[in-house]
Amino acid sequence: MSEKILLVDTATENCSAALFVDGKVTAEATEAPREHSQRILPMIDGLLADAGLKLNDLDAIAFGQGPGSFTGIRIGISMVQGLALGADLPVLPISNLATMAQGAIDQGATEVIAAIDARMGEVYFGHYVAEQGVAVLKGEEQVIAPDALLAQWQLGDEVVAVGTGFETYPQLADDARILINTDCRLPTAEMMVPLALPLWRDGQAQAIEAVEPVYLRNTVAWKKLPGRE
Numbered sequence: 001m002s003e004k005i006l007l008v009d010t011a012t013e014n015c016s017a018a019l020f021v022d023g024k025v026t027a028e029a030t031e032a033p034r035e036h037s038q039r040i041l042p043m044i045d046g047l048l049a050d051a052g053l054k055l056n057d058l059d060a061i062a063f064g065q066g067p068g069s070f071t072g073i074r075i076g077i078s079m080v081q082g083l084a085l086g087a088d089l090p091v092l093p094i095s096n097l098a099t100m101a102q103g104a105i106d107q108g109a110t111e112v113i114a115a116i117d118a119r120m121g122e123v124y125f126g127h128y129v130a131e132q133g134v135a136v137l138k139g140e141e142q143v144i145a146p147d148a149l150l151a152q153w154q155l156g157d158e159v160v161a162v163g164t165g166f167e168t169y170p171q172l173a174d175d176a177r178i179l180i181n182t183d184c185r186l187p188t189a190e191m192m193v194p195l196a197l198p199l200w201r202d203g204q205a206q207a208i209e210a211v212e213p214v215y216l217r218n219t220v221a222w223k224k225l226p227g228r229e
């Protein structure tokens with residue numbers, strides 16, 4: 001069965017897009033804070049043009065739904081709204097924490113902790129294990145202060161850490177069991193592929209109207225398109 005999935009992410013400092021077409025992945029990414037709105041659509045257009053495809057040829061769009069930068073998440077989901085509605089495509093929302101964990105699992109990790117600097121003295125955090133090569137969440141994703149997180153550690157004997165949270169709060173990695181993976185300090189759309197494919201194949205694609213961003217902080221509101229509440 002032919003599969004064509006566009007993947008995009010603007011939820012952190014990275015701006016990235018990838019295209020999965022029948023087992024082949026092409027991708028582009030750049031670390032460009034505050035330039036996501038100018039860069040993401042040209043990236044998408046370039047990937048589609050190189051593949052000789054139009055948006056209407058795709059099966060679905062996967063995207064990073066957060067957590068991450070409030071502005072970056074809004075840029076991403078607003079852009080995906082426009083693309084998905086215009087081409088009548090379903091979407092596959094992907095956690096940005098799971099995306100980084102997946103990047104480490106693809107390199108051989110079996111247990112991963114992911115942390116993104118959430119500002120305000122907190123991190124966005126998720127704990128993952130590899131199951132059949134895919135990152136699976138243990139417990140819940142959360143926004144939490146580093147000291148509170150350390151107080152609840154339940155780690156295995158060898159754990160890989162990914163994300164900018166460990167740069168901002170190095171005390172989180174001050175544990176002999178933890179190995180920092182600097183290749184996965186930020187998520188990319190290409191890392192999402194192993195997470196998006198099972199969702200698509202299991203029939204879990206959604207209408208964009210049903211999807212909301214994940215901020216983890218409950219003080220942030222998201223406005224859906226008019227008439228789609």
